[in-house]
Amino acid sequence: xxxxxxxxxxxxxxxxxxxxxxxxxxxxxxxxxxxxxxxxxxxxxxxxxxxxxxxxxxxxxxxxxxxxxxxxxxxxxxxxxxxxxxxxxxxxxxxxxxxxxxxxxxxxxxxxxxxxxxxxxxxxxxxxxxxxx
Amino acid sequence: xxxxxxxxxxxxxxxxxxxxxxxxxxxxxxxxxxxxxxxxxxxxxxxxxxxxxxxxxxxxxxxxxxxxxxxxxxxxxxxxxxxxxxxxxxxxxxxxxxxxxxxxxxxxxxxxxxxxxxxxxxxxxxxxxxxxx
Numbered sequence: 001x002x003x004x005x006x007x008x009x010x011x012x013x014x015x016x017x018x019x020x021x022x023x024x025x026x027x028x029x030x031x032x033x034x035x036x037x038x039x040x041x042x043x044x045x046x047x048x049x050x051x052x053x054x055x056x057x058x059x060x061x062x063x064x065x066x067x068x069x070x071x072x073x074x075x076x077x078x079x080x081x082x083x084x085x086x087x088x089x090x091x092x093x094x095x096x097x098x099x100x101x102x103x104x105x106x107x108x109x110x111x112x113x114x115x116x117x118x119x120x121x122x123x124x125x126x127x128x129x130x131x132x133x
Numbered sequence: 134x135x136x137x138x139x140x141x142x143x144x145x146x147x148x149x150x151x152x153x154x155x156x157x158x159x160x161x162x163x164x165x166x167x168x169x170x171x172x173x174x175x176x177x178x179x180x181x182x183x184x185x186x187x188x189x190x191x192x193x194x195x196x197x198x199x200x201x202x203x204x205x206x207x208x209x210x211x212x213x214x215x216x217x218x219x220x221x222x223x224x225x226x227x228x229x230x231x232x233x234x235x236x237x238x239x240x241x242x243x244x245x246x247x248x249x250x251x252x253x254x255x256x257x258x259x260x261x262x263x264x265x266x
């Protein structure tokens with residue numbers, strides 16, 4: 001599989017998330033997917049994403065930078081959104097915050113089998129502290 | 134420049150950090166380096182690293198996963214260490230913690246010109262909460 005096609009798959013995966021098109025998530029994510037070292041499976045992955053969109057109604061995945069080095073993809077995701085209540089344990093309560101996520105994916109047969117994600121919680125804390133409660 | 138040589142440069146850069154060999158840091162890091170979007174320059178970069186090693190005497194950079202897609206490198210760094218006091222605003226106070234950093238680098242003429250890093254602060258918080266104060 002060429003690098004181009006892994007980029008294509010990843011772009012389609014992100015579009016799937018932004019459409020909240022859970023019926024087709026299984027085209028991109030393996031049944032046995034692991035997230036940060038723990039097997040959550042496709043159903044757990046879908047549940048996690050559905051919860052994210054429930055907690056963050058204006059959630060949108062923006063790809064800032066993406067690298068491909070098969071079988072891996074690394075992506076820097078940019079978020080501008082307003083979580084309704086708590087997010088990552090922080091009282092965001094509907095305030096607009098900007099933050100990034102640096103995330104690695106391992107692909108197998110064109111599907112994501114491993115995800116290693118780090119979200120920049122410290123950046124959100126800094127924004128909440130700046131503007132005060 | 135081939136992917137192999139970017140891997141080689143990156144491996145030598147990590148070895149330089151682990152040796153705390155600040156005299157040769159400039160072989161790997163550009164004078165005008167930006168860190169998370171802010172220009173800190175080579176001297177600021179060196180100062181940041183020296184502070185890290187001062188605050189975390191047993192700091193060691195372990196590369197868990199590295200991707201190269203020129204002119205970028207993406208790396209998942211693994212840390213097992215005991216920050217002396219506060220770290221990322223958390224009262225670690227000499228306790229051993231394990232955490233990851235997902236980081237992207239942009240290279241120009243063989244040197245790092247941009248770094249976009251996210252450290253998994255939430256993982257450290259979870260460990261501190263588990264074992265209690």
